[in-house]
Amino acid sequence: MVFRRRSPPNLARRITNLFLPPGGWRRALTYLRHRASRIPDAPHRIARGLACGILASFTPLFGLHFFLAAALALLIRGNVIAALIGTAAGNPLTFPFIAILSLDLGHLILGTRAEAVPITQIMTAFGQAGDEIFRNVRAMFSADITNWSRLERFFHYVFLPYLVGGLGPGLAAATAGYWISLPALKGYRKLRAARREARACKQAEAAAGEGTEE
Template sequence: MAMTVLHRLFFARHARPAGRRGLRHRRRRSPLRSLRYMRARAVRLTGSPHAVAIGFAVGVMSAWTPFFGFHIAIALAAAFLLRGSLVAATLGTAFSNPLTIPLILPLTWQIGHRMLDRAPDSGATAAALVRQLEGLHVTELWHPLFEPLTLGALPPAIVSGLCCYLATFVGIRKYRAARAVRFAARRAAARPVDKGSRV
């Protein structure tokens, strides 16, 4: 059963609506859109811009790894060592979700095999791979499965981590500057006018 799910994640083509409906569907459910939403939430967190940005970045980076169920633990440990925001790190791990996993797994799978100089399994040999994995114990899955996925996660994780750090850091500075201007305008508007002031 688990191997069947794995096969579908790696090799199955998911049906998508066609035409304008399909375009709206992709825009609504795109991984980039979900990442922008999470970043918008991160810029509103308390803490220094660096702490929030580094926490969010390591959270997104951990989401690229194949260690599902441990993303939050990995992100929290990295954020703690780097003195980043633990809340932002937890938020960043949400990058790994049902919308992005069908993108993350095939991409890291292909990159990992190229880094290991192996020929990645195509759709024609996918069934053979699944049969091979079904006969293995979980401790024997490192070489055929987790090694290419882990190595393949490094390049996109580093790139996305750097981009998320810069975008979040700049976003926090802009958000807080705009908020300070709004607060100053509200205080000025709420200040009572001295009717007896001299001209």
């Protein structure tokens, strides 16, 4: 293929890129900001979409954040593309903080702190739960016996606290994202319009000058 890398990155490089993009996080965030500002839609719809993506990133539905963000955007008439961009609020740098905050708050609300899974084992718990779900789904179509009881502890002491505890911070972050992005998008649109108008005026003046010389 024409645009394929000559030397594809190895596994170690791909993992490193998750935590440190090739151009740095500042460049990555700037790129996302430009992408969001250039979406052909009303600023308030784009801001709603971004808020939906931010809220989705505070949920424990890892692997489904895109789908949840898109569904929320459709529900409140936000921009779906902006919602997908907004999920970048949850990334390898922010997920540890989101997880700790959500789980601590969730255990506090539900009164399950005594049975809390150590924070260092959270990702392992999610991985094991995903493996158990896969095994049970496969068992439905084979002679194996399904056993959902192993997921009970995960649901009550990891998933549910994360979901309950992440709702408040997620709504706060989404609201903040909306009110920050809305005026920024409007200002960017006005700036682009002013630049286009200035460019059109210069072209008109140049054309008028050429006509006068003739």
